[in-house]
Amino acid sequence: MVDTTKNTLIYTTSGRKVAKPVNPNVAGKMISKAKRPLLVVGAELLKDEKLIEKAITIAKKGIPVAATGHSITALVDKDIDVKYINIHSLGTFLGDKNWTGLDGQGSYDTVIFLGHKKYYLDQVLSGIKNFTDLKALAIERHFMQNATLSFGNLKPEVHLEALDELIENL
């Protein structure tokens, strides 16, 4: 079992509310239990073929995907439910009760983030943290202090392992 909760060093502090470090099995179960989860993948994904695979595997478990940046280039035609959206727009719409989601099926309750620029996601999560009730789960290689739950800072290989374990628990 990979312990993803250890190194939670952050770059700068933001406030008192800080993400809870989470282990992959717990994260996996949490996603499974979610009524309307959404996997949000970013363009950093494209830098690692293996990460792309993990994202597709998660998506194939029936989790709809929002592809931000140009990450969709690696996800089209992969037989998964994926749509492009700008992450700043997404962050906003997620907090809007009138938004019916990427597929018109209603709002999401759990949002999972993978493959984003750390400093950029930190900001998007800050908006979600402060202005919505959403559960935000960061399964990134870095500890995302503004998420609800987050992996700690991990080495790339440990990160991939952790994602595997998460997938097992879906």
Place this chain on the structure above:
Amino acid sequence: MVDTTKNTLIYTTSGRKVAKPVNPNVAGKMISKAKRPLLVVGAELLKDEKLIEKAITIAKKGIPVAATGHSITALVDKDIDVKYINIHSLGTFLGDKNWTGLDGQGSYDTVIFLGHKKYYLDQVLSGIKNFTDLKALAIERHFMQNATLSFGNLKPEVHLEALDELIENL
């Protein structure tokens, strides 16, 4: 043994560098080992007769005392080495290599704080943390995030107990 390291809740964050929670026995030993310790007591001390006693007991172990605010009113004529000084001045002088201390005997290496307003001490410690190499030990009832080492947030009665234990270890 009192565990003083548990509740380290803070009011607002300040930066990445945060005080290490410390137990009274460790704190006590640390003071004993110091070459030039200084106990800095503040006027909040005057609100609790028992706290005054503890401060005097520590002082009687041969530790010179800087009395800030009007705390000196409870410490004069107690056969201890005590001098009044404004805490903002003290915080400044402590970082000045040319200051020879309250007694002209040279600079201090370890400064212990007791009986201060939380928000006020937090600021003084911020200056010490960022601009000096001093060891700042807060043995207050509240966790002082800008100290080098600090007790956590304690109930008044636990605080007194912790001070007793600290004294035993001097």
Place this chain on the structure above:
Amino acid sequence: MSDIETGKFSIDELENVQITIGKIVGAIEKKAKEEGVEVGPTPKPGISGLRDWDHKLLSRYQPVYTPVCDQCCYCTFGKCDLGGNKEGACGINMEAHQARETLLRVITGAAAHSAHGRHILHHLIDIYGRDKAIDVGPSNLVAPNTQAVTGIKPETLGDLEEVMDYVEEQINQLLATVHAGQEGAAIDFESKVLHGGMLDHVGMEVSDLAQMSCLGMPKSDTEAPLVEIGMGCIDSKKPVLLVIGHNVSGVTYIMDYIHDHNLDDKIELGGLCCTAIDMTRYKVENGGQPRAKVIGTLAKELKMIRSGVPDVIVVDEQCVRADVLEEAKKLSIPVITTNEKIMYGLPNRSKDSAKDIIEDLSTFKDPGALILDYDTLGEVAPELAIKMSKIREDMGIKALPSDEELQGLSEKCVQCAACEMDCPANLPIMAAMKAGVDKDFSKFEELHDVCIGCGRCDQACPKDIPVLDMIEQASRKIIREEKGLMRAGRGQISDPEIREEGVNLVLGTTPGIIAMVGCSNYPNGTRDLYTVADEMLKRNYIVVMSGCSAMDLGMYKNEDGQTLYEKYPAKFLAGNLINVGSCVSNSHITGTAIKVAAIFAQRNVSGNYEEIADYITNRIGAVGVAWGAYSQKAIAIGSGCNRLGIPVVVGPHGSKYRRALIGKPYDEAAWKVYDARDGSEMPIPSSPEFLLTTAESVEELFPMLAKNCIRPSDNNMGRMIKLTHYMELSQKYLGHMPEDWYKFVRTETDLPLAKREQLLKILEADHGWEIDWKRKKIISGPTMKSDVSAQPTNVKRLCKGEC
């Protein structure tokens, strides 16, 4: 003047017209010359104009940084953690950033004052025209700050516009330096801080001169009327119109409407914060009686609204709680915003009829309205209050919880400490809750005076307990009795007063001026102000009040039922108690110091800031106390005092301003000046010991005040008096003789006569001084000579023989 057309036109179409043209290079000098005034070296100084002076001050009083946050988040290169004085992504280090943070606070404060000034100046010029004469009482030097800084001697409202142009240009220059990639050195950010502080006093002065000249406010009036003050003085049975803020422009229309429509007895008009002070100054010159009551400071805002008593709230600008509209909405109180600085997102009804607005607000169509037309405002506010009073009574608006509910709410408390953690003063709320379970609400009552009414406890509570409401309900008896008297702000100290008292100040025989200014963020409740003022007044100090402190002082009575304003006279004389006025009247305090240099000492004032500041630094024993300083304005005011060499003590919360200016008494090299007679160096006492610092408690404050009034120019009588107070206050409040008293002794005649022998013995025994016991004279020991004819100066160029 005002009917001159704008644009280009040829002169020969006009006759017998006076035209004032500013902005020509050298204009100030030429104008001054025509008027026979000598202009000093720095009229309208830019950022570097007084930098040498600043660096002199800063070499003695070194910046002490205590960051509130270790991080910088100004630009998107960052955010950067600068902990341990590391550099950020732009290369700035912690010290420079903290100095920049201070600068930002100071110019924010200066902007608040000067933007207020610009607004009221526009407004008054619209009504009275540019030619309206400035009239502030029996003074020739009407604008000491303005004249010392800009070299302009303003005579009309129009003249003040050029002054404002200068202030705005300079503040904009300073704000620019806050940008990423500007100043890199802490010391030069500090110089900019002092520049900003200086500008603040000019901005304040303009504001107050303009309104004093036009609005019938007291003009250096030592007999300004006494005004009712306190939450308890509001008769809640009448319709209550509550005004909050600082800028009285719109409020005067409301007051006129009430007066003109004989509604004075039918409406309670109460004010919070400095608008309240200025309301009570309106039309009270020449014996007019105040037409409004003062409720109190910012600390009373939330409490007053939560009481449910106001029927309408009018806000203008500054120190107005941001949640006024939200809080008022809950209690069906319409809110009217009247100034562009605060609009609360409300619809702009400035062009609508009073009738329509009243209709819409009284039917709750909108929770409030923005009204920038003051004629409309004047009618809407009182008429709506009358209407709402009935409506709200019929609705049976319930504000505070009942005593029964208090107990229930206490029971909800889980003692989690969230409230105490977030309370700015960490007040013992949990203990009050615990007692409340047993129907003992006395601990809530105890909280009332020490609570600054910020409402953070309510926000923090995970159980949604309305802590502040509970405090207020439990304290309703105290609140009902919260009534006192404040002397209406008198405006500046007149030239004749300076002529009378100047010598005593400079020689020290009047022991000092204690200026108690500013906000209501006290560490230990409002009563401390009373304690300090009373003690210092008894000791013959001149105590000057302003703003929120002036209000809070009026809330306490002595055993004879008298407030200090009743007990002490209000002239500029030893042992007198003066309220100069509202926040912008703080400029009169620095103005007083400048006047002593200009009028008593005959120093040239126009554009001669450095020499004036140097004079004040070495000769005028004044200490500012901003005990409850919370705002950016407070640090701006303090910094303006600092550039003149006037030291300021703030309460412990003031440590959150991030930086102090503290001298090192043990560093002998720092305590030297030139003797202007020959340019030789002479040692001076280490006083003031600081330019800006904090104190922990009033007990600590007392000896600090006395000691830091000591100046090199004290004669023996003066030094003796000051030293006596220092020693006595130290013994009274700290329980011991101060360690350093002997350092201020130059000769045996500096020692208090009654204790002279005893003190000489100590000097001999403890400090090794040689005493001639026969003549009871000191033979050797002191590091300073007593020489009243010495002319201490920090500025080499002012010495004889220097150019």
Place this chain on the structure above:
Amino acid sequence: MSDIETGKFSIDELENVQITIGKIVGAIEKKAKEEGVEVGPTPKPGISGLRDWDHKLLSRYQPVYTPVCDQCCYCTFGKCDLGGNKEGACGINMEAHQARETLLRVITGAAAHSAHGRHILHHLIDIYGRDKAIDVGPSNLVAPNTQAVTGIKPETLGDLEEVMDYVEEQINQLLATVHAGQEGAAIDFESKVLHGGMLDHVGMEVSDLAQMSCLGMPKSDTEAPLVEIGMGCIDSKKPVLLVIGHNVSGVTYIMDYIHDHNLDDKIELGGLCCTAIDMTRYKVENGGQPRAKVIGTLAKELKMIRSGVPDVIVVDEQCVRADVLEEAKKLSIPVITTNEKIMYGLPNRSKDSAKDIIEDLSTFKDPGALILDYDTLGEVAPELAIKMSKIREDMGIKALPSDEELQGLSEKCVQCAACEMDCPANLPIMAAMKAGVDKDFSKFEELHDVCIGCGRCDQACPKDIPVLDMIEQASRKIIREEKGLMRAGRGQISDPEIREEGVNLVLGTTPGIIAMVGCSNYPNGTRDLYTVADEMLKRNYIVVMSGCSAMDLGMYKNEDGQTLYEKYPAKFLAGNLINVGSCVSNSHITGTAIKVAAIFAQRNVSGNYEEIADYITNRIGAVGVAWGAYSQKAIAIGSGCNRLGIPVVVGPHGSKYRRALIGKPYDEAAWKVYDARDGSEMPIPSSPEFLLTTAESVEELFPMLAKNCIRPSDNNMGRMIKLTHYMELSQKYLGHMPEDWYKFVRTETDLPLAKREQLLKILEADHGWEIDWKRKKIISGPTMKSDVSAQPTNVKRLCKGEC
């Protein structure tokens, strides 16, 4: 004029003189009337003047807050954690505070620009006098921003002073609202943000108009010369004089000295940041050749200094690293500060002789000097560079580590990740260190272009490894080849150009203007700029550059060895590449949009901001891109674009500005306007979709650019062109057809001809539209009609029949 004496004087002493009097109420209107210009409803608007317009924009484009910090530390009531939108001690909630934070950034930026403008205006008036005519090329509308905002049509330098007075007054009013206890509603802070942004463009315009008029800069010159750019273009064998900053006032004296003393070939004069751009604009009108080289942006500052190449550094103001003096000191490079905004604590040598200063600096008596006298500066800087070059060579100054040392340093690395954590872009430094142990320094080389040269890595490293030096040393070959060409800033778009191109823009047949502005905080290196510009230019967009982006674009060459500046012409026509100039030249971009409304569409411009903005919003397909936005100036510029309805995309770092303005395409009610012909409501496409937002990568950016150039006024040809680019770019860079392309289709003629049939099929199959296949016409489906004569407006009063 300039010989008129100031003060009061009687008219009959003067004859045949023209006097301009400003500041009289109604002055602007009267002056305009005399000149036959109609003045709109809002000359010199105050904070509330354009609030209705702002609230309209903000109801569609809602503020999105992403706090950088959950806490507020403005006043000493706090610090308060506002997490979860809680209220602070003053009652402000998180949303309002974040809006206030944004406001503070915006006015800081606006102050930086306008304080620069005020400085250079003072300076140029000192030299050329108030009557010096404004001359910026073949335009009648010389100051579109100024005229639209203030109603003033400036003709001389003197006229610009009144404009600056207005800007400074308003910025001061805005700064005041940052104070505790002012505005409480986020929406009204947002309106203030837009006000600040608008003021910024006026301030910038004043700056550039003044310098263009006096300093021989190109005046709407489509043939502005090409300038050498890049670290590689500096010949380090010569004495190197490095200038850093934004304000060219003092630098021109250095350039003149060099030229007048025939030193052009003997000294390398290189500039960093916008000073560099303006140095190359100096005296190049009418065929003059640039007398300086551009080194690059802020991102090159530390690298350039650390290279040890400069012999003297001169800084002025803005975007100058705060550690210049400290860094320069280590390499024995004297630093000269020349502007009050940056003084670095250096001694003021302004009154000393050049000889003395050169002597003291070349003997390292002081590490630098403050010189505010530009005559002295002009001599000292080059002469000192010549002297220091020899001295420093003799000293054998060593800057970067050798290759051997690189390996040793790599070995010191303990792979702790501190550097990567603190690196603003989290660059993979550890991997480079790892490879460095094996003498493979290629990974350091890869870091060079993506590194913004901030030096945080050095600060973070617990082993004191000089990471940045290692990157630079490893990249020395690349750096040597870093040379390109930039077209010197041409200034504003002229009226004739607008007349020629306006119609294409409004109808959409020129697909849009892409304005690539601002700083060098790129998420993925500088090359992305080239990629974007080239792609859009090929597609016939007009690409406009300014500031740091304009520089970085010049560093890349295509396969033919050409930079884009060489490849594309520089007129205001489709497919042209324009460099307007330095940071303050950004005002010409908004100015262009205003000109289209004023000149092409004949809308009244003076004091008529709302109508102009409304016109631009609905008709001009322009998108701003500040891909490397880092500074407060960038957000100010963006906010000024936003008030005109021009959308701006910033790079991912821009999320740290804390707030975006994003519309909701799914909220149909938000995408409606009036048809001014009859006041009826009409649906419009959801474009621009945002006013300010971020993009993650240039690949994402491309389709955003194309889509957000769509406007209601597009004719069918225009819409077809825009839609084609949107679809093509989406397919090219995102690998798929955009989801929402069909929403922009009004009629079959909006569809690209080549794909029309295929797209009609999709419309039928996927979206249920009815198609008449015989005529290949859409029968039903679109929500919008295609009606080129419709007059879309957001402003009711502009509709026929409204007053």
